[in-house]
Amino acid sequence: MAALEFRLPDVGEGIATAEIVAWQVAEGDRVREHQDLVEIQTDKATVVIPCPANGVITRLCGTPGDTLDVGTVLAVIEAEGGAVAPGAPGNGARDGAAGADAPRDARAAAAPAPRAGLPLAAPTTRRLARELGVALEDVAGSGPHGRIVREDVERAAAAGAAPVSPAPAAPAPAAPRAAPAAGEVVPLRGVRRTIAHALTRAWLEVPRIIDYREVDATALQRARASLRQRALDRGDEALARALTPTPLVVRAAVLAARDHPYVNASIDLEREEITLHGHYHVGIATSGPDGLTVPVVHDADRRSLAEIALEIAELAQVARERRLRPEQLAGPTITVNNFGSLGTWLGTPIVRPPEVVNLGVGAIRDRVVAVDGAAVVRPTLVLSVAGDHRVLDGDTLGAFVNQVAALLESPVLLFEDLR
Amino acid sequence: MVVGEFADAVDLLVLGGGPGGYAAAIRAAQLGREVTLVERAGPAGLGGVCLQVGCIPSKALIELADAAQRTRDMRDAGLGSDGVSVSLERFQAWRGELCAGLARGVGRLLSDGGVRIVHGEARFNRADRVAVRTPDDRVVFFEFEHAIVATGSRPVALPGLPFDGERVLDSTAALALTAVPSSLAVVGAGYIGLELGTALAKLGARVTVVEALDRVLPTVDASLTAPVLRRLRALGADVRLRSTAQALDDGALLIAGPEGEDRIAAERVVVAVGRTPNTDALGLAEAGIDVGADGLIAVGEDMRATERIAAVGDVVAGPALAHKATAEAAVAAEALSGRPAAFDARAIPVVIFTDPEIGSVGLTEGQAGDAGLDPVVADFPLAASGRAGTLRARDGFTRIVADAATDRVVGVHIVGPHASELVAGGALAIELMAAPGDVAATIHPHPTLSEGLREAAELLLGRPLHVARARAPGAA
Numbered sequence: 001m002a003a004l005e006f007r008l009p010d011v012g013e014g015i016a017t018a019e020i021v022a023w024q025v026a027e028g029d030r031v032r033e034h035q036d037l038v039e040i041q042t043d044k045a046t047v048v049i050p051c052p053a054n055g056v057i058t059r060l061c062g063t064p065g066d067t068l069d070v071g072t073v074l075a076v077i078e079a080e081g082g083a084v085a086p087g088a089p090g091n092g093a094r095d096g097a098a099g100a101d102a103p104r105d106a107r108a109a110a111a112p113a114p115r116a117g118l119p120l121a122a123p124t125t126r127r128l129a130r131e132l133g134v135a136l137e138d139v140a141g142s143g144p145h146g147r148i149v150r151e152d153v154e155r156a157a158a159a160g161a162a163p164v165s166p167a168p169a170a171p172a173p174a175a176p177r178a179a180p181a182a183g184e185v186v187p188l189r190g191v192r193r194t195i196a197h198a199l200t201r202a203w204l205e206v207p208r209i210i211d212y213r214e215v216d217a218t219a220l221q222r223a224r225a226s227l228r229q230r231a232l233d234r235g236d237e238a239l240a241r242a243l244t245p246t247p248l249v250v251r252a253a254v255l256a257a258r259d260h261p262y263v264n265a266s267i268d269l270e271r272e273e274i275t276l277h278g279h280y281h282v283g284i285a286t287s288g289p290d291g292l293t294v295p296v297v298h299d300a301d302r303r304s305l306a307e308i309a310l311e312i313a314e315l316a317q318v319a320r321e322r323r324l325r326p327e328q329l330a331g332p333t334i335t336v337n338n339f340g341s342l343g344t345w346l347g348t349p350i351v352r353p354p355e356v357v358n359l360g361v362g363a364i365r366d367r368v369v370a371v372d373g374a375a376v377v378r379p380t381l382v383l384s385v386a387g388d389h390r391v392l393d394g395d396t397l398g399a400f401v402n403q404v405a406a407l408l409e410s411p412v413l414l415f416e417d418l419r
Numbered sequence: 420m421v422v423g424e425f426a427d428a429v430d431l432l433v434l435g436g437g438p439g440g441y442a443a444a445i446r447a448a449q450l451g452r453e454v455t456l457v458e459r460a461g462p463a464g465l466g467g468v469c470l471q472v473g474c475i476p477s478k479a480l481i482e483l484a485d486a487a488q489r490t491r492d493m494r495d496a497g498l499g500s501d502g503v504s505v506s507l508e509r510f511q512a513w514r515g516e517l518c519a520g521l522a523r524g525v526g527r528l529l530s531d532g533g534v535r536i537v538h539g540e541a542r543f544n545r546a547d548r549v550a551v552r553t554p555d556d557r558v559v560f561f562e563f564e565h566a567i568v569a570t571g572s573r574p575v576a577l578p579g580l581p582f583d584g585e586r587v588l589d590s591t592a593a594l595a596l597t598a599v600p601s602s603l604a605v606v607g608a609g610y611i612g613l614e615l616g617t618a619l620a621k622l623g624a625r626v627t628v629v630e631a632l633d634r635v636l637p638t639v640d641a642s643l644t645a646p647v648l649r650r651l652r653a654l655g656a657d658v659r660l661r662s663t664a665q666a667l668d669d670g671a672l673l674i675a676g677p678e679g680e681d682r683i684a685a686e687r688v689v690v691a692v693g694r695t696p697n698t699d700a701l702g703l704a705e706a707g708i709d710v711g712a713d714g715l716i717a718v719g720e721d722m723r724a725t726e727r728i729a730a731v732g733d734v735v736a737g738p739a740l741a742h743k744a745t746a747e748a749a750v751a752a753e754a755l756s757g758r759p760a761a762f763d764a765r766a767i768p769v770v771i772f773t774d775p776e777i778g779s780v781g782l783t784e785g786q787a788g789d790a791g792l793d794p795v796v797a798d799f800p801l802a803a804s805g806r807a808g809t810l811r812a813r814d815g816f817t818r819i820v821a822d823a824a825t826d827r828v829v830g831v832h833i834v835g836p837h838a839s840e841l842v843a844g845g846a847l848a849i850e851l852m853a854a855p856g857d858v859a860a861t862i863h864p865h866p867t868l869s870e871g872l873r874e875a876a877e878l879l880l881g882r883p884l885h886v887a888r889a890r891a892p893g894a895a
Contacts, residue, residue: 048886118763118765120825120827120852121852122850122851122852123763123764123850126761126763130759130760130761131759133759144826144854145824145825145826145827146825147825147827147852182726184757
């Protein structure tokens with residue numbers, strides 16, 4: 001124990017004197033460090049000065065109304081030890097707030113009200129939600145404490161509008177709205193017009209068959225995780241991000257298509273010809289701000305998995321920024337549509353003539369499946385592969401899907417012939 | 420007439436040229452609508468109550484009164500002055516030019532937007548038609564695609580004290596005074612009564628405020644009003660709470676209060692006990708719109724009362740404030756033009772130009788608790804602000820109410836000089852869901868009153884610079 005003379009500290013801004021307003025302790029009190037000692041008033045402010053140490057007050061120098069100079073002894077404390085008591089109360093607002101909270105919590109417990117209130121979204125985000133027909137109440141905000149940001153709304157709009165066609169993210173004009181004006185007319189323009197005409201033609205022209213195939217994604221998940229980790233270990237974060245399931249599916253589709261040339265083909269009914277392409281330009285269904293676009297990974301059979309992944313990421317970015325160049329959209333021979341990223345588990349893709357296959361990929365979800373006669377939970381995805389029946393029959397399409405499924409269930413085979 | 424009623428076909432018809440109506444007209448014009456605006460006072464009446472006989476002229480009067488008062492207050496700070504003289508006659512000339520100039524500005528904005536202005540009183544006589552009686556007593560008909568009702572509100576009279584424009588004045592007549600009355604009774608201690616009473620007290624009138632309830636500014640959180648009441652009394656005003664005005668008797672107003680009846684010297688009496696929406700003479704029933712007993716039109720989030728007709732401002736629920744009307748007006752114009760629009764403001768600021776001013780936005784601590792939030796509160800006192808000292812203002816504070824659960828500002832309440840300006844920062848924080856830490860980390864300029872908001876945020880975070888602890892609301 002040691003007598004500590006506590007002097008009026010410099011409270012800043014050139015303040016030389018202060019008036020004692022009220023002592024918060026009395027002589028003889030046992031005090032703890034940070035406990036309120038005295039309230040003083042300067043020209044600048046009212047300040048509560050905390051105790052500098054644990055101990056016992058042996059003397060208070062001055063009475064309320066007295067004016068002291070900075071540096072004069074304010075109190076004498078018989079200090080004990082020297083350590084600061086951990087968890088000693090501070091003198092901030094939180095303490096007062098916590099004290100005030102107690103009865104409120106009791107009241108809340110008595111009448112459990114839901115965390116009332118309105119969705120946590122800024123004005124422009126709320127407006128965007130209205131425009132996209134998104135109910136903010138249903139959106140889980142990704143920001144601090146559930147704040148909803150623009151991207152959350154855009155995601156929700158895409159998921160809500162997740163179509164069964166290859167249009168993964170319907171653009172604003174086609175999205176359902178909270179309260180559309182009666183008879184409102186939105187002109188078909190730009191990308192939307194192109195989509196509308198192209199898909200009408202596709203729907204009317206192509207006799208479509210779809211092969212639905214459930215795939216055990218356990219090994220695929222593991223392979224993807226390993227590939228990502230390896231990319232991260234090498235410090236290649238861009239590649240790690242780009243390694244979604246899509247590039248693996250693209251590679252599987254290309255490897256299988258090499259063995260099934262009629263899926264990577266086109267048909268011309270007027271000339272009554274089927275062209276087997278022999279080159280593999282894979283269209284990637286991509287949602288952009290104006291609607292669906294299908295940029296192309298050219299010569300995917302001659303690219304490494306990493307190259308495919310990075311190119312898909314690049315194309316998606318460029319599409320979002322409306323900067324796709326014509327050559328990036330040119331000449332697809334087969335299309336891959338990963339609507340699983342929107343949450344869709346099963347889609348019904350539309351074949352885009354003159355192509356003859358659109359390979360749809362659903363979301364990977366844990367499902368109960370039968371393995372060796374027992375019900376087990378496995379990550380599973382559903383392929384829905386649409387084919388043009390003029391070129392493909394159930395068996396030819398099914399043979400292709402068999403091989404894609406086998407490659408995805410044993411992804412090591414995707415690296416059978418590395419290039 | 421045998422020819423019947425020929426109606427002029429119009430696209431979007433706006434009734435009323437106040438801050439709701441002209442804002443709706445301009446927004447609708449921006450959206451490509453053909454807009455016709457009916458204003459009963461004609462082009463000279465554009466801007467409505469706010470511009471003509473409300474916000475703007477009252478602030479002009481308050482500015483004059485403050486200048487006079489500050490001149491007196493600054494004497495012991497070194498200002499030499501041999502007395503201040505005030506001429507309300509000169510003031511009225513200035514104020515007339517000011518308001519007329521602003522109204523002309525609104526008219527230009529409207530005509531630049533292609534809005535046609537019709538002078539007359541409108542009344543619906545069908546769901547898609549109004550009759551407008553023009554000043555020369557003709558009636559013209561308009562058949563509209565859409566309409567926006569923005570006809571505002573008017574002062575309510577007391578049964579025993581009908582407005583006569585001489586002794587018993589509404590706020591409009593009070594703002595038109597050409598001489599400071601020696602004594603003035605203000606009936607109603609709402610914001611209009613207190614703003615007028617404070618200003619006229621500063622201009623030299625002996626003011627008595629008569630309020631039926633037990634406190635002044637009953638619509639404002641009680642903890643914000645104490646500095647206003649203290650100042651009002653320091654200016655020499657007598658404030659009679661729990662008292663009702665009975666009748667005029669010679670030069671006195673008879674009131675009944677807790678201590679029985681009393682006579683109050685009152686050369687003039689201003690009655691400011693509320694406003695009532697201008698919906699009674701609109702023929703709204705003909706348009707298929709039911710008006711409640713309170714005179715208000717029920718509207719949806721998109722401000723529409725029917726498929727064709729929207730209503731904004733004082734004729735719909737909510738505080739009768741110009742900025743609310745303006746915000747609702749944009750929503751109405753957009754909704755009627757096929758845009759997805761909704762009035763979903765999280766907070767409407769309230770500003771009161773008393774001395775000190777009050778600026779309040781968002782939830783009080785009690786409201787936040789009632790809403791199921793987890794409120795924490797900090798007050799930064801004006802006395803700890805150096806800038807406030809230079810303004811000779813020590814009585815007031817900046818209060819932040821935050822929700823601890825979501826770490827965001829949900830209310831800002833300011834009492835002090837320029838609180839009406841400062842509260843906009845609070846509104847921004849609320850709409851953008853700023854955390855108290857965001858406010859604290861935002862550098863506010865020194866030496867200004869705006870620092871109060873940052874200091875209050877620091878207080879909430881438990882690390883104040885100029886005071887050391889949060890004060891429980893209401894605590895001294």
